[in-house]
Amino acid sequence: MAELAERQPGQGYTPIDEAKRQRLLELVRGRAMARPTDLAEDEVMVWPSLVVVEAVSAVVFLLGLIVLSVLVNAPLTAHANPNQTPNPSKAPWYFLNLQELLLHMNAGLAGVIIPTIALVGIAAIPYIDRSPLGVGILGTSAKGRKIIAFTTVYTIIVQTVMVVLDEASDRQQFGLGAVLKDAGMPEIVYGQMLPSLIILGAIGVLMAMVQGIFRPTRREMIIALFTGFVVTYVMLTIFGTSFRGEGQELTMPWNLPLEHH
């Protein structure tokens, strides 16, 4: 309704034509609840312009959903049995990134501390990057889009290498964890501090490279970090869903047990 407040009566009245006369009559009869709006050039009426877009996308989506639901049934496996543990046991797919992380480090770090830090960090973005630069433009600028591409490639390579290497060293932080363990260090050192350092290192290298190559603004650096998070989330999810078989061993997708969805 705020828009209505902007229109002030008494401005530029033209001689009263029929439409206006009707409108005035309705006003007198007490039926006018909102005043007609004068559209600026870059504005459209929500009815019909926006409402039509909403209705059409709702219908298209609903049809797609119904077709999908007719074709593909939701899975229903055997009755729950606490005495028969399936191998592998997997969380829902959107948590398989955490389960993948869990293989490589302490459970509390992977399952609680890292996701909490990630969420708090994401929520804090608007209080760190306050400049109005790039609002409304996908990726802020040509440089921003290049940073997105660079970060995506970097993260895919680093993630894949790290997962495969760690797997090759029996998930002992590339063997470094095994060394510390054998040296009699407590779990907090090789299970928590070492993995944290490795993660921070990977992030640090990314930031240094972006800084060196692109000389980014604060907004563009945050784009690099956010992109790194998103790609990591997707990569770990793909590893967890499609490349982990019995005993959570790395397997090709076509070797996975069929009962998991």
Add this chain to the structure above:
Amino acid sequence: MAELAERQPGQGYTPIDEAKRQRLLELVRGRAMARPTDLAEDEVMVWPSLVVVEAVSAVVFLLGLIVLSVLVNAPLTAHANPNQTPNPSKAPWYFLNLQELLLHMNAGLAGVIIPTIALVGIAAIPYIDRSPLGVGILGTSAKGRKIIAFTTVYTIIVQTVMVVLDEASDRQQFGLGAVLKDAGMPEIVYGQMLPSLIILGAIGVLMAMVQGIFRPTRREMIIALFTGFVVTYVMLTIFGTSFRGEGQELTMPWNLPLEHH
């Protein structure tokens, strides 16, 4: 927000004082989302005037509810047992008026047709009585309040007499139903048409008396009818909850089985 639209800038500006200057500055800084309102003499600000009333009544009510809930426990009788019918079996109290009605006539008439007609009739009131007369005045007028008192007394007497008389005639519509039944009439005559006529008769007598005594407006006649409905609802509920014992016989409240609430 509609109120905000009514205030037009450029009207009656006094020399800018400190408060106004601050306000203007805030406007320039883009923090002003609503303009202060100029109160008419019969108006108050919702914050605090209304919000305080709401908050206080909520707190008072909540305290009362908590005290009641500490003192009185909700009933929990024995485990449901389909093979052991309690005598009497009663609906929740707010439906006992219907159950009372059910004793005196056909079940469909008492349980479905009459409540449906009553609800539709009540919903239709605003489309029958459209005059703005008496809005905002409890009972419309002195005459309206007299009609309320008269209808209340009339309905209490008529209801009590009808329930007691019908009970005395074995719930056979004061014996008339028995006569029709013995004469071989179908159920629709003595179970549905006769009770309907009796009810319409009682309403008709009320309307005739109100018309004769008060010469009411349409609004006042509707007050009589609505009051008749409310008093009937309350009376039948009282009969159903407090005066119906084993076998739904009329009983004094202190003779009722204790397990019912």
Add this chain to the structure above:
Amino acid sequence: MRREQTLADRITGSAVWRSVVRHGYPDTQRNQALIIASNVFLHIHPVKIKRYATKVTYTFCLGGLSFFMFLVLVMTGVLLMFYYVPSTDLAYQSMQDIEASVTFGQLMRNMHRWSAQGMVIAVFLHMGRVFYTGSYKPPREFNWVIGVLLLVTTFLLSFTGYLLPWDQLSFWAVTVGTAIGGAAPLLGQYVNFLLVGDYQIGQNTLVRWYTLHVIFLPLIAAFLMAVHFWRIRKDGGISGPL
């Protein structure tokens, strides 16, 4: 002239605070207007109102109390749901557990029960108040109809909740109640089967009534209340003498 910054000033002046709250302390008319107009829950109110509309002896707060009881019922209801299983095997035992083992369980149940009864009474009295003050007259005709629908919904909410303890009281009250519904001419047996979900009151009935009670009817009530409150605003607030 700059006054000294207190800790409160520094908090309310911070970027985080100001991104959440967009008005100052409501001791000026401007901030009193903003606090209402900038809050999604308070904005159901206008920023100013006719003086008579705050008079308790006109409304007796009945509409507000009905809504407040609905909120109390939602909150206590959600808490009770954490312990109640709508299965004929476990329902009664759930009730006993709630009363005996769950912390504040008996209190929650009592508050739920008594507000449910109170809401039926408050809604009925609210209808009486609106009628006797003539508040259904144009332009409020349709809001009166919404009100009647809300009365019916309140009855149904209360009645569907009645079955859930699965004790003798609830079982037979519902037996009587559905028998009344089943007496409807023509549609009676269909209505009855729809309500009971079987040929006799049992597991199907319990889960149906549970669903009606905890989500279906509350959604309808919330929908009707949204329209009801919206129209009060659009019709110029509550009625008053002309």
Add this chain to the structure above:
Amino acid sequence: MRREQTLADRITGSAVWRSVVRHGYPDTQRNQALIIASNVFLHIHPVKIKRYATKVTYTFCLGGLSFFMFLVLVMTGVLLMFYYVPSTDLAYQSMQDIEASVTFGQLMRNMHRWSAQGMVIAVFLHMGRVFYTGSYKPPREFNWVIGVLLLVTTFLLSFTGYLLPWDQLSFWAVTVGTAIGGAAPLLGQYVNFLLVGDYQIGQNTLVRWYTLHVIFLPLIAAFLMAVHFWRIRKDGGISGPL
């Protein structure tokens, strides 16, 4: 000049119609404004909007689709509730009945399942779109925070629903999931006991997760969405190039 009255004119001119609908056919700008401003559900929109905000390739409808999927989930969810009993004895059998005996039961279940998955994806992509267009910048900071909370709520809604079929898949997925939650430093065992309601996943867990899934988390989501949508309006609609 009076044109002839058609039946439609007589209906739309009647007292009953005009007490419900307060605008004419929306073929004039005035009525197009009124239809938005006089309807409690449509009034979430402004009456007019910047042209770029209707461009599908800017928003990809992701926010709207997330909300639409939430509505689909509520509707299919309520229907499923009429047949599902959250008891370890009956839950799995309920699922089989829904798939085999209930009319359109399998379709309802599939729609519920696939929209749940779709909503997780849509909400995540929506966050991406908002981030990459810089739409979190002042004055929209706090609405971004609300959005992050909505993402978390969406995850929790999906995860709590995962247990309900009570099959091997759901039982062991939740075993793994709660083990992750139980690994939290210091609070781990309390979190775990709160989530499971017992020392192992059983009846208490099922009714807790059911309640979280069907009412507690949906209420939180609805609350957050109310604030989210409200703030989009108050912040001047969706973002656009300066």
